[in-house]
Amino acid sequence: MKKVHFIAIGGAAMHNLAIDLHNNGYLVTGSDDEIYEPSRSLLAACGLLPAEIGWFPEKISEDLDCVILGMHARVDNPELLKAQELGVKIYSYPEFIYQNSQNKQRVVIAGSHGKTTITSMVLHVLKFHNRKFDYLVGARIEGFETMAKLSDAPVIVIEGDEYLSSPIDRRPKFLHYHPHVALISGIAWDHINVYPQFEEYVHQFELLAQDLPKSGSLIYDETDSLVNTVGQKEYADIQKYAYKAHPAVVRNGKTFLLLPDKKELAIEVFGEHNLKNLNGARLILSQIGIEDEQFYEAIASFKGAAKRLELVGQNDETVFYRDFAHAPSKVEATTKALKGQFPNRHLVACLELHTFSSLNKNFLKEYAHKLDGADTAVVYFSPKTLEHKKMPALSVEEVKANFANSNLEVFTDNQSLKTFLLSKRWRGSNLLMMSSGTFDGLDFKELSSQILS
Structure with a gap:
């Protein structure tokens, strides 16, 4: 039986590969310093969820066939250093x-x-x-x-x-x-x-x-x-x-x-x-x-991939879609797509700035006019995300200037954003929420229920 250890097993590709190898009879172990849903539940269901969060060099031994190294780990990761010391074969998952x-x-x-x-x-x-x-x-x-x-x-x-x-x-x-x-x-x-x-x-x-x-x-x-x-x-x-x-x-x-x-x-x-x-x-x-x-x-029966123009909810006069869009080209294409599908409805398009690129002041200008296809354009970002990524603070004024949209609404806490959305008149209007994140845990199902009712 082949033995494989995953360093950063909680990653999207990493945990899926770990589960597949487990299903194919491999002896799979793994570690990570943070594991979120759905990775956590899926790993747990297969008995692959690490007992403790963190890095444990003692998990690395010479009898491993290989270690698969995820991008989330750092070059000084103690498990990686141990694998290098022992001469264990190390692959990235594409390798x-x-x-x-x-x-x-x-x-x-x-x-x-x-x-x-x-x-x-x-x-x-x-x-x-x-x-x-x-x-x-x-x-x-x-x-x-x-x-x-x-x-x-x-x-x-x-x-x-x-x-x-x-x-x-x-x-x-x-x-x-x-x-x-x-x-x-x-x-x-x-x-x-x-x-x-x-x-x-x-x-x-x-x-x-x-x-x-x-x-x-x-x-x-x-x-x-x-x-x-x-x-x-x-x-x-x-x-x-x-x-x-x-x-x-x-x-x-x-x-x-x-x-x-x-x-x-x-x-x-x-x-x-x-x-x-x-x-x-x-x-x-x-x-x-x-x-x-x-x-x-x-x-004809293809309904799309998860979070890619995914329908959250609808009634006769409103649709609510979410999309993984975060890069400028994706934001523009998705906004135009939903407006083009329902040209006679008012479109409220909300974008969360969440990635390193989207929060970078030197890159932010790439978003100029990308939300112009919406009737109401909204941008959300969290100062906590900037702190976590160790990036300089952003001001609301900087965001508005870089998007080059004089009517842009900007929010920095999700409850204010939620209040704004619930104050809108939704009959004859559609909502699009775009992010590679979660709008800081905003409950889309609850929001959908409130908007559509």
Whole structure:
């Protein structure tokens, strides 16, 4: 029985990989100094939740087959130092995924935005048609117990993140996967703490395209100028496929795909960005044996990935959506999508500044006009988050100036935000809440119930 120890087991990808290996018969242990839901409950259900929070070097022994190191750990982590001292093999999780998929066809979906949704669409269609496949995806999908799976399947579909692989490996995660098929969905400056220069950030996607083997396939969004520039470059002996938004029409708050045979197909997702995501997924699937007819049959029932334009609640006159959007390009696309789906309704769009980039004064200007698609634009940030991240304080005035929206409402405590939202007239209005965080624990179900009643 193989023995694997996870340093920072509570991470989104880390805990899912730990659970999958446990289900495959590995002896799995792990540590972390903080574990939040849903990781905590999921690990506990499998008997993998550490008995104590913290780092314990005594868990590291020479009989381990390997240690898998999460990005949340630091370079001076005592368990990492012990593993290095003993000479135990150390992998980042992307390295481990590659080591266990070298005999598979590897498909990697990358991009500053859209990658989770495209990956989820691909997995949904493959499952619909009972194909055998492995995967790694960044969000929960209906019908899938975990966000990671490794088996003897002939193909693996991977959401490729451009963030660092581990504290001791500064390469982007997606450069470890060495794909046969790669898709780039969009490039918009993100992770300013890792890529302080925009050109350096873009270059990572060029490296991904350059890594494709002979006869490999590059699929890219030709409507994104930066992606198109990467896609148009010369790469030796690879096939290139450009895509744009799938033709569609919106009627009464419902989106219908316009199919080649002049028929229409109702789908559950909406927005131009999702119509592009959908077309990218179609092209990926064509590379792994799914015909267009099979794709359309399956995609009609795709409801989206968790927290990606996820419906929180609705009645006849109001819808409430949440979205993981936090980068400027995502915020703009999601806001436009919901307004475009319900053009005659007043849209209240709320964004939480939560990531390192979004709270960085030098990056904040990238949000200029990104909320202009909303009728009422709201920004929330917590001074406590800035303190926790050891970042300089932000003022309400600085936020308003950088968003370049004279009507912007700004809040710094969630109860004031909640009071503001509940004071609005919601008949004929929609609400969109966007964040990679939780608005400091704001209860969306309770808020939804109060708004919709």
